[in-house]
Amino acid sequence: MIEFDSVTYGFDDVPVLEDVSLTLADGEFVVLAGANGSGKTTLLRHCNGLIEPDSGTVLVDGRSVAEHPIAARSSVGMVFQHPRDQFVAATVGADVAFGPENLGLAREEIERRVDAALEAVNLSGRDGERIDTLSGGEQSRVAIAGALAMEPTHLVLDEPFTGLDDPARRSVLERLEALSRSGTGIVVATHDLRDVVGLADRVIAMRDGHVAVDAPPERALEGLESFGIRVPKLKACDTGER
Numbered sequence: 001m002i003e004f005d006s007v008t009y010g011f012d013d014v015p016v017l018e019d020v021s022l023t024l025a026d027g028e029f030v031v032l033a034g035a036n037g038s039g040k041t042t043l044l045r046h047c048n049g050l051i052e053p054d055s056g057t058v059l060v061d062g063r064s065v066a067e068h069p070i071a072a073r074s075s076v077g078m079v080f081q082h083p084r085d086q087f088v089a090a091t092v093g094a095d096v097a098f099g100p101e102n103l104g105l106a107r108e109e110i111e112r113r114v115d116a117a118l119e120a121v122n123l124s125g126r127d128g129e130r131i132d133t134l135s136g137g138e139q140s141r142v143a144i145a146g147a148l149a150m151e152p153t154h155l156v157l158d159e160p161f162t163g164l165d166d167p168a169r170r171s172v173l174e175r176l177e178a179l180s181r182s183g184t185g186i187v188v189a190t191h192d193l194r195d196v197v198g199l200a201d202r203v204i205a206m207r208d209g210h211v212a213v214d215a216p217p218e219r220a221l222e223g224l225e226s227f228g229i230r231v232p233k234l235k236a237c238d239t240g241e242r
């Protein structure tokens, strides 16, 4: 569980988040919507201690992120907007192994995690390939595998579809749906709700550093266009229970 309690944060005294309180439950699929600049990235960076609140607290599984950043980073896997900036190794296997290696795990356990993470993103057996030879969608899936190798309870993705063509977008969506079904909590920050909203249990919309909407998709979508969020028409099958 990720809990934000009265989180306030500013850059150079310019307020970016103001008194944000939210609880993200285990296993929930949350779409965090909002126009560019509304504070989504800043909020998410609090989940693993990349940013600390000016006031308020962030807890992961009941423990303060500020006091236990390593535990938070193990529980909350983050995939940033441009996966290319996130890679630390030249090959798929070496990159996915990096996080577990830093935890000081035994070699067999690292290999088990790498295999499981690559399987979860449909890249089994691609360990030896150079990341710079992969397509944009494959690179996104490698970044997701890197986060999954930490065996997080939550996977947080910031604008994961930016720059992806339709097939790549679909393949990332399929992987997110499968992970969600297997119990991983998913948080997707986006200013474009196409496709992904159909997977969501809950839509949270930010406006000017506040939570403006927090509701199931079918209720949340009304009125979001006025916040600068591209709102799709929900198909009947998108609103059913999963």
Ligand SMILES: Nc1ncnc2c1ncn2[C@@H]1O[C@H](COP(=O)(O)OP(=O)(O)OP(=O)(O)O)[C@@H](O)[C@H]1O
Binding pocket: 011, 016, 034, 035, 036, 037, 038, 039, 040, 041, 042, 043, 159, 191
């Ligand atoms: N490092 C920084 N220094 C100063 N201001 C910043 C910094 N990072 C973000 N901001 C400002 O904080 C506000 C919120 O930015 P944030 O990136 O959290 O929004 P966002 O909703 O994720 O939008 P985007 O999708 O464009 O990243 C914006 O006004 C932005 O200009």
